[in-house]
Amino acid sequence: MPKYSYDHIHLRTKDPKGMADYFHHMFDAEILESVQSDGVPRTDLNIDGLRVFIAPVADDTDIERNPREPHLGLDHFGFRVDDVDETVSELKSRGADIAVEPRTIRPGVRIAFVRAPDDIRIELLQRD
Numbered sequence: 001m002p003k004y005s006y007d008h009i010h011l012r013t014k015d016p017k018g019m020a021d022y023f024h025h026m027f028d029a030e031i032l033e034s035v036q037s038d039g040v041p042r043t044d045l046n047i048d049g050l051r052v053f054i055a056p057v058a059d060d061t062d063i064e065r066n067p068r069e070p071h072l073g074l075d076h077f078g079f080r081v082d083d084v085d086e087t088v089s090e091l092k093s094r095g096a097d098i099a100v101e102p103r104t105i106r107p108g109v110r111i112a113f114v115r116a117p118d119d120i121r122i123e124l125l126q127r128d
Contacts, residue, residue, distance in 0.1 A: 008051040009077055013118050016043045016054045022117050023047065026094055027079070047079075076113065078123035084110045087124050 013019045020043045023029040029045040029052070036042050045052040081087040084102045091114060092098060099121060100113035108128040113121055 008053055010053045010055060011118075011120065012055050012057045014057055014059055015117070016056050019043075019054050019117050020045060023052065026091055026096055026114070026116075076121035076123050078125045080125050080127065082126065084112050084124050084126040087126075088112050 011019060020029070020031045023045050024031050027047055029047045032044040032046060034042050034044055043054045045054065088096075088098055088102050097115040098112060099115040100111070102110055102112040102124075104110050110126040112124045114124065116122055
């Protein structure tokens with residue numbers, strides 16, 4: 001039986017530099033500039049070992065066809081945090097758009113959601 005392990009998340013945007021700057025500013029991501037095997041420049045992120053690849057899309061891409069509520073396909077990805085309330089407070093001070101304020105979804109589990117550029121949703125998850 002094959003063994004599967006996490007490798008990366010791949011985001012697409014019309015503004016790769018802006019997306020990278022957002023993750024650097026909000027989540028202290030390390031920005032890594034590289035060149036793909038086809039010679040095209042690419043921006044990658046390292047967020048505490050989480051690899052995120054950012055690829056450009058053409059300016060004429062129809063963003064209205066991107067998923068909206070309810071999301072189909074990838075709904076969100078999550079970051080585990082020690083204290084969701086403290087994290088949301090810090091992100092707000094950095095200018096983050098908090099889509100869902102912190103709330104308890106069941107005993108010992110609190111969540112919140114951040115809306116990143118291009119309507120990317122990021123869950124913040126605290127498990128006690």
